[in-house]
Amino acid sequence: MDFTPSESQRRVQSSARAFAESAIAPEAAEIDRTGRFPRALLRGLAERGLLAVNVPAALGGLEAGAVAAALAIQEIARACASTAVTASVTNMVCETIAAFGNDDQRKRHCPRLASGDAVAGSFALSEPDAGSDPAAMRTTARRDGGGWVLDGAKQWITSGAYAGVLLVWARHEAPAGQRAKLSCFILEGGARGLSVRRTEDKMGIRGSNTVGLELDGCRVPADGLLGAEGGGFRVAMSALDGGRIGIASQAIGIARAALEASLVRARGRRAPGVPRGDDSWLEMKLADMRARLDAAIVLSMQAAWRKEKGLPFTREAAMAKLAASEGAIRVCGDAIAIAGGTGGLGEDGVERHFRDARVTTLYEGTSEIQRLVIARRSLA
Secondary structure, eight states, X not given: OOXXXXXXXXXXXXXXXXXXXXXXXXXXXXXXXXXXXXXHHHHHHHHTTTTSTTSOGGGTSOOOOHHHHHHHHHHHHHHOHHHHHHHHHHHHHHHHHHHHOOHHHHHHHHHHHHHTTTOOEEEEXXXXXXXXXXGGXXXXXXXXXXXXXXXXXXXXXXXXXXXXXXXXXXXXXXXXXXXXXXXXXXXXXXXXXXXEEEEOOOSSOTTSOEEEEEEEEEEEOGGGEEXXXXXXXXXXXXXXXXXXXXXXXXXXXXXXXXXXXXXXXXXXXXXXXXOTTOOHHHHHHHXXXXXXXXXXXXXXXXXXXXXXXXXXXXXXXXXXXXXXXXXXXXXXHHHHHHHGGGTTTTSSSHHHHHHHHHHTTTTTSOHHHHHHHHHHHHHO
16 A cells, blocks of 8 residues: 555645744743643644535535545644644534434534634543443433433543533443443533543643533433434544554654754764763664654554545554554653753753643553454454
């Protein structure tokens, strides 16, 4: 297979790179320092179609495909990981509604997400006691007249305090001895009975709003059910497979920024403590960084290519996320070592990149969950 970007993919990549370098990168350090939600930058991404890259044009998207979406997130993350994860989740929510929604749902919600009118999209699956195990979910859905009532709590929800469109999962009560089924619901921001519990103060990705949500008698009309009743697990797993390509792309962008900072240092001066004429330590570090980054890129492009072709990509997406997120930590750690005494000061972003990289191993499924997915798919 040839991973050379097509002309249309290259246009999306170039558009994302130009906006990231001119508008996002200058604000990245301040966004990290203050935890400011990048609302204006999201509007700029929306104007370029970058909040719905792999969504049909009839719904307001670019219809550029999964590979183009991955390339765009890489470029955004190279400038600011916080902005990238917000954009990545919004793309995921829009794609999920486009894939599983009926005509009315798609026409109502996808254009709002693509245009930035909804500000952002949120994916509300995790709970305080049900992170990687949806079967332990406690949020409930019960019928009430022609609609539904949701009760429960969600945790670690990206953009939860700002999102205009949220996908929320809940379980239906099941008879004794039977496993409860999950359904997915579309909520609009500000829905009655929906409230923000707490904004998390995170180690990294600090400009990405992460909150807990409370659902207290939250009413959802009948047309708020996404997909089939009881079909929420399928919706969630499909979305997460694609989302893992997005997080792999984010980790790649972070790692690329760290490597580029290290190359600037290496070209400008010798590594601290290394005798003149003996740069083998520095060269070994740079070689490892380059190899880890390129390996992650190949795995990510493979997963995105398979998704775009309609081929199974669950295992490939898990491998991409595992390799990219774990590799980004190593690359950013080496970048700090190369920077020496200034590595922890944030002068060229490597300290921020290291903190941001660590978070990519946690959301959309931890590294341990990715290993389970890879092993089980390999043994099947």
